[in-house]
Amino acid sequence: MVGPDEILKFWLDECTPEHWFKMDADFDDTVRQRFGRALQGASEGQYALWLTYPNGALAYTILTDQMSRNMFRDSCQAFATDRAALAAAKSAIAKGWDLRVDPPARVFFYLPLEHSENLTDQDRAVRLISERMGDATFLLHARAHREVIRRFGRFPHRNASLGRKTTGAEQAFLDLGGYGEILRELQEAAAAA
CATH class of the missing domain: 1.20.58 (Methane Monooxygenase Hydroxylase; Chain G, domain 1)
Structure with missing residues (x-):
């Protein structure tokens, strides 16, 4: 065992x-x-x-x-x-x-929040990673997950696995690079700020 x-x-x-x-x-x-x-x-x-x-x-x-x-x-x-x-x-x-738990292992307590399709959980993940991790990469990914949920209320890349119908907006998002595109947008916004 x-x-x-x-x-x-x-x-x-x-x-x-x-x-x-x-x-x-x-x-x-x-x-x-x-x-x-x-x-x-x-x-x-x-x-x-x-x-x-x-x-x-x-x-x-x-x-x-x-x-x-x-x-x-x-x-x-x-x-x-x-x-x-x-x-x-x-x-x-x-x-x-x-x-x-020391970082980076600490993030594994926050990832279930980041994997949730609930915006409140997403907000909490971003806050916890920002306040308790001090890691820009983990924070960028938390913000990207939150942005996907903010836009769609769910993770479109899971639709096929979960037998969910993909909307036109979700398909367009996936076709443009999906999560990777969100990361790029957030990185560009941070660089411009």
Whole structure:
């Protein structure tokens, strides 16, 4: 049985930020093979004890928010544990546990907010990353996620995976580069300011 320490050692010590945020089929396979059963256990409610202390909550959040995206990339299962991750992150933040974790690992308590299709969660992610991270790159991405939700109320790139109909405005956005275009716009606005 996989424990929280194994998840944290793998994700924070063996991996780099490049692994965390880059699409890589081989890395996705590694995550699936090593932690697939743990994600299944979390989705069945087997790891409630992890949510009773900071490192356990961090491991749970990484497993249910980040690793799920690696294991099930481009499928609806990638988002199946998002509610559990969001609840765990909000609880940990309310207890101040995010401040017990050094950056950049701290961001994993904020990413479930950033992955939420709720503007209030998005605003909170931007605020927390701005106030508690001090990292311009993470803040840029948080602002980009928020802008997508502000414009569309959801992430259009998830539509196909979730069986949602894409609107004309969403398709135009995707055709123009989607998220990457939002990043470019925000970078240009910051440079002009």
